[in-house]
Amino acid sequence: MKLGDVSGLFINLDRSTDRRAKMEDALARFGLDKVGRFSALQGDDRKRGITRNELGCFLSHQAITESIGDDRHFLILEDDIRFPEAFGDYAGHALAGCEQEDWDVLFLTQMISFTDVKSIYTLLRQRRQVGDIRSPSFTRFATHDCKNIFASCTAAYIIRAGSAGKVASILRKMAEHDYPCAVDIAHMRAINAGLLKARYVFPYLVGLDPGVRTTLTDRRDEGNHQLFVDIANLFAAGGDLD
Template sequence: MARALRVFLWRLERAQGRKVGTCTPCDSTAPSRPVYFFSMHTLNGFFINLDRSPERAKQMRAELDARKLGFVERFAAVDARTLSQPPACKIPMAAYGAFLSHQMLITQTPPDSVTLIFEDDMQVSDSLAGMLSPENLKILAELDLVFFDCQLYINFNDLLLRYWEVKRGMPNPRSAGNPESQQRHAPQVGLGEASGAYCWGASAYLVTPRGKEKLGPILQQTLDRGPPGTLDILFRNLIESKALDARVVVPFLATPRLDGLTATTIDGRQQDFLPFALCSMVRRLYFAGDLDIDGMIEFFAPASSGPLPKTEDEMMVELIRQLARGLVHQRDFLDFGI
């Protein structure tokens, strides 16, 4: 049985000392399999996987089963290689296929259900199942989207605030008497407003009946226009325009696997490695689960030793890089052991 999780609603204004959140204790536990009923809604879940990626499916199935999320099913992803590119499409075809896959899950699952959606390269926290209790789902059903992971804006003030929220939600793994089984386990999480925090990422999230009702026509209209951008950027625009009420879970309850970061299935994706590595490391820092620090050091090594890109503010770039190197090599900090 999954351990129950306490869910806290909070906003960035807490930093100024204003009371804006509520605490909802949860005493019941969430079962590890099939369907939960609450307020006439059901819970289902899917991970998106291409037929030509059976090893990813096998890994993700094992990950979900180990985290007591066995009810999450595989969903056959739309393979963009079988499609013709729409004339107005402004994104790579693989990203177009991903957009269609997410749209199908959002619009074709029962409209009164709460749906978990994962990409197939995710590492999942053992705390996530405990968040899915009837009490917590009643809270989540009042929102549109809840992200279990995302790329945060690289803003030092906001990152520091969320770091302390992580520490509040996750016990110190090096404290005396803390059993190994509970290291980096989150008995409580915060639900922070996505506006101003969510930069991109649609790898692990929850969509509610409210969210489905809003997103259905928007997704179709966006597809009819190209689409002009990727799904996660559409999410960000909708969040910032207040068209969607979304939250980000802190600590994160999912994060991309390190091998997935270096082996994308999105053909044609191009990005500079240095900023990508920095962002990926920050993203992983907020995860309530095994960090795989040795793997992180290996992953980040090319970024920490390679040449810097030319920029008008090379000193700031160097400062960020040296900070990142310090985070990687000071294992106690990475492991929240301070």
């Protein structure tokens, strides 16, 4: 799989013009010409178990997933990701053999629970085994099963050709039950229940931009957002040490 050949969309609020410009610049720089912009949907007052902003995020991912044909891989991005300088080289190595593996969704970054010592230990061990993930010449990417380690994050993922209907069905069921959880939690529950096969690239192919504030400002754990971002970036290829 060559990422430059994969169609996709990045989710961006109309008011977030700076983020849009930054994303479009990065996409052009790395040859992701088939990735366009999706105008993020807003949450409303429908019955739901999540916040209004979480609903807007859910609806955006759901709308994109419903629109994908099953004949192609599809890349979905959020506008707060950070591309490493060596992203072009990294992507070639990270995705070279992934089509031989069994997955419906491939996460290019993820968040784990910072209270889950086992998950943190697993990632620290993986990082130690592969060497210097900060090096621009790093090549030792691999993918791993998300089950019982993925906690959240829909910032960057690929839906495999033939799997969009499965993902859409999972999100549709959540909608029918009045959106009991955020979209990334819906993914996590489906993964752990064996309803969705998912893998994550390690080290992560993209990081999360620590310089932007989450748009999920009404989320219950918003105060921990920076902590989640910093932990995720510990395992991102080519990231800095800030």
